Amino acid sequence: MDVARIREDFPVLKRIINGHPLVYLDSACMSLKPLQVIAAMREYYEQYPACAGRSIHKLGEEASNAYSAARSKIADFINTAEPEECIWTRNATESLNMVASSVKLPKGSKIVTTTLEHHSGSLPFVERARRDNLKIEIIEAKDDGTFDIEDWKSVIDTNTSLISVVHSSNVTGTVAPMKEIVEIAHDRGALVMSDDAQYAPHHPLDVQDLDVDFSAISVHKMCGPTGVGVLYGKMGLLKSMDMFLVGGDTVADVRYVDGKIVPEYLPPPEKFEAGLQNYAGAIGAGAAADYLQSIGMHNIELHERNLLSFMLKSLKELDNVTIFGTDDIHIKTGLVAFMVSTVNTAHDVAGYLSDSYGIMLRSGAHCTHPYHYQMGIPPSKGTNRASVYLYNNRKDVEAFIEGLHALIEASS
Amino acid sequence: MLGQPSLDEINDLNVERSKPSKSYTQKLSYLSILRHETMSGLSRNAQCVLRILELSESMLTSEILEAARQPEYVDLCADCAGGDAFIAAASQLANQGLITKKFGKGGYRWHLVGAK
Numbered sequence A: 001m002d003v004a005r006i007r008e009d010f011p012v013l014k015r016i017i018n019g020h021p022l023v024y025l026d027s028a029c030m031s032l033k034p035l036q037v038i039a040a041m042r043e044y045y046e047q048y049p050a051c052a053g054r055s056i057h058k059l060g061e062e063a064s065n066a067y068s069a070a071r072s073k074i075a076d077f078i079n080t081a082e083p084e085e086c087i088w089t090r091n092a093t094e095s096l097n098m099v100a101s102s103v104k105l106p107k108g109s110k111i112v113t114t115t116l117e118h119h120s121g122s123l124p125f126v127e128r129a130r131r132d133n134l135k136i137e138i139i140e141a142k143d144d145g146t147f148d149i150e151d152w153k154s155v156i157d158t159n160t161s162l163i164s165v166v167h168s169s170n171v172t173g174t175v176a177p178m179k180e181i182v183e184i185a186h187d188r189g190a191l192v193m194s195d196d197a198q199y200a201p202h203h204p205l206d207v208q209d210l211d212v213d214f215s216a217i218s219v220h221k222m223c224g225p226t227g228v229g230v231l232y233g234k235m236g237l238l239k240s241m242d243m244f245l246v247g248g249d250t251v252a253d254v255r256y257v258d259g260k261i262v263p264e265y266l267p268p269p270e271k272f273e274a275g276l277q278n279y280a281g282a283i284g285a286g287a288a289a290d291y292l293q294s295i296g297m298h299n300i301e302l303h304e305r306n307l308l309s310f311m312l313k314s315l316k317e318l319d320n321v322t323i324f325g326t327d328d329i330h331i332k333t334g335l336v337a338f339m340v341s342t343v344n345t346a347h348d349v350a351g352y353l354s355d356s357y358g359i360m361l362r363s364g365a366h367c368t369h370p371y372h373y374q375m376g377i378p379p380s381k382g383t384n385r386a387s388v389y390l391y392n393n394r395k396d397v398e399a400f401i402e403g404l405h406a407l408i409e410a411s412s
Numbered sequence B: 001m002l003g004q005p006s007l008d009e010i011n012d013l014n015v016e017r018s019k020p021s022k023s024y025t026q027k028l029s030y031l032s033i034l035r036h037e038t039m040s041g042l043s044r045n046a047q048c049v050l051r052i053l054e055l056s057e058s059m060l061t062s063e064i065l066e067a068a069r070q071p072e073y074v075d076l077c078a079d080c081a082g083g084d085a086f087i088a089a090a091s092q093l094a095n096q097g098l099i100t101k102k103f104g105k106g107g108y109r110w111h112l113v114g115a116k
């Protein structure tokens, strides 16, 4: 993989921040955007900024073609059985909410989730359980972000109807044993919602091979535009789900019969895509999927693992730094959460590295307060997270470590 | 709504005007910031940072976050549990020149501009 060549695709990497070349280590929050994605969206706005699927004219036809091609590209990216199993949403959070609020679950059944979930992977299910008086049981991740598979075997019982589990944690980076979890769940009649917001951008994802029932994807973390997400669902399940939003574009017909308005809804995906869609965003998402696939998800995974090993090794050599999450890079996405003991909050690390070294990384509790509480870390103290992606190189990691050295010295 | 100094705040200031003190000078600068804020439309988090810093000569980031959790700031500091958005607002204030920050032992210390 030619990283120097790839870096040319990301114009922002040419920026100088506070006198230093930009070092971007916050891709787990938001990835940078390549020219190819920007160009695809720009082309839509400049050449055929029309309604897809409704307008008969030439521009409408071009928009319809590009919009449906984008769905196919995303479907291909995660290997769905058919493109119609991919629903466009605003973000992974909306995808998770859509399932939590609309999937049919038996009365009195149980939902299972974990302490490692992003709030977007836990709260929609907590609220669903509250709404319908369902049981909810929480599996505690180990401190290093891994799970004891025996916990899953004992908590998922035949009364369990749904599991929401983060495939790759945005704090510890740990990859959950999804195949095993799905097998246990299906064996007991439960559905699995996989939160792939962090997994899909960094690893090859094959939803059919994993046999997950639903998957939530965040396009802005995979080189695509903001405000776009994807919900994958098995077609049979999508068909049986209640609508999330209704209105224009969700219906084949709305009849007026005997003084009543009678809707006739379309099948998925339209059933879940009410109102005018984010066409430019979807087209950008398709371009992002194409871009990542042209480089190869296996190559990206391998490149990140190399950088991750180097980063972990360098961080371990620093006094005053505590690392969170497993250091087994084979079950870890390209990110490291850590704490520096010479400052009182993680925000000071992020502020200092940006101000003094042009290094961007994340601080806080990363929308995973339960895990921070489990670890005895108040969310306001927080942890730092450095995350790598296909455009990062060894120099970025070296600059980061040098910045940390200086920070520790200045704050001791 | 904190867009304008309240009548109570202005009255307090009038009382204190007869006995100028360090806290009076600080409060004056705080009120002038609040006036400025009506023009620039500061976020609630930013307003909260200013309110907290008004009470002290300088504070560590962790001390500001701790203060923000106290009941008297609940109306303004709704977003400070994780601190991300809150400290981002403080950094914006520093970039606008309304407050300053300096890195040293323990991390950043924040001051109101005009405070010693």
Ligand SMILES: Cc1ncc(COP(=O)(O)O)c(C=O)c1O
Pocket (backbone or CB within 6 Å): A028, A029, A090, A091, A092, A093, A094, A118, A120, A121, A166, A168, A169, A170, A195, A197, A198, A217, A218, A219, A229
């Ligand atoms: C693991 C995980 N799940 C869900 C989300 C929410 O994604 P989105 O911002 O696309 O709603 C995030 C975002 O950081 C995440 O890291």
